[in-house]
Amino acid sequence: MKKMSILLKISIGFVLGIIFGFAIGSVVESSAVLSNYIMPFIDLIGKIFLRLLMMLIVPLVFSSLVAGAASVGDVHKLGRIGIKTLALYLITTAIAIIIGLACGNIFNAGAGMNIPAGLQASAREAKPFVDVILDIFPTNPIASMVNANMLQIIVFALFFGIACILAGERGRKIADFFESVANVMYSVTHIVMNFAPYGVFALISITAAKFGFSILAPFAKVIAAVYRKPPESP
DSSP: OOOOOHHHHHHHHHHHHHHHHHHHHTTTTTOHHIIIIIHHHHHHHHHHHHHHHHHHHHHHHHHHHHHHHHHHOOHHHHHHHHHHHHHHHHHHHHHHHHHHHHHHHHHTTTTTOOOOTTOOOOOOOOOOHHHHHHTTSOSOHHHHHHTTOHHHHHHHHHHHHHHHHHTTHHHHHHHHHHHHHHHHHHHHHHHHHHTHHHHHHHHHHHHHHHHGGGGHHHHHHHHHHHOOOOOOOO
16 A cells, blocks of 8 residues: 655645634634643644754754765865856746746735734835845854854855865764764654644644634635645655
8 A cells, every 4th residue: 555645644634624623713712621721732733843843944954064065075076066056046046036926926825814903014124235245154153053044054064064075084074974963854854744744734723713714715825826746756
């Protein structure tokens, strides 16, 4: 029997969460068991899932980039790869922005979601271009990791990986260590993703119970706008 894919499990959790949330939404406040025990427990599951996802980001990105940069073995080759990667990143980012803006306007994603009264949005003044460039480079890598400043983490990881190459055999030992860390983080990610169907069920059921059927159409628009077919497993 073919094993159920994680995407299918998440989809099932999503659908069941909507059904469950709609089913109990009208009786939550009138039921002491639901309001005091069941819903807080479901909300806790959803929040734990979000925290687990946030837990993965920094160590996974840092260890993967250090191991990847150090594995090239040649600083000049890494420089050429880096330039090509940066150019490809800028091009694909521009394409993604264009597609995102087009989908947002076509599907009108987010329309219909009720925003609490009294909230006001204020646009931030754009930083000077020089400050934007400077913000990429960390003054304290540890603080960047604590604050999950991804651009600064990426830059430091690349410098660290290059330094592993330049340090020769001693640097190779450090690179091997981070390669092991990266492999362990892939396993941790697999564990967290196995928890994803339950986390998605919890998050969507809380939202559906709180907002009712009025949230269904806006959610459908958002999903239609951001959905992409996942890559096939080799």
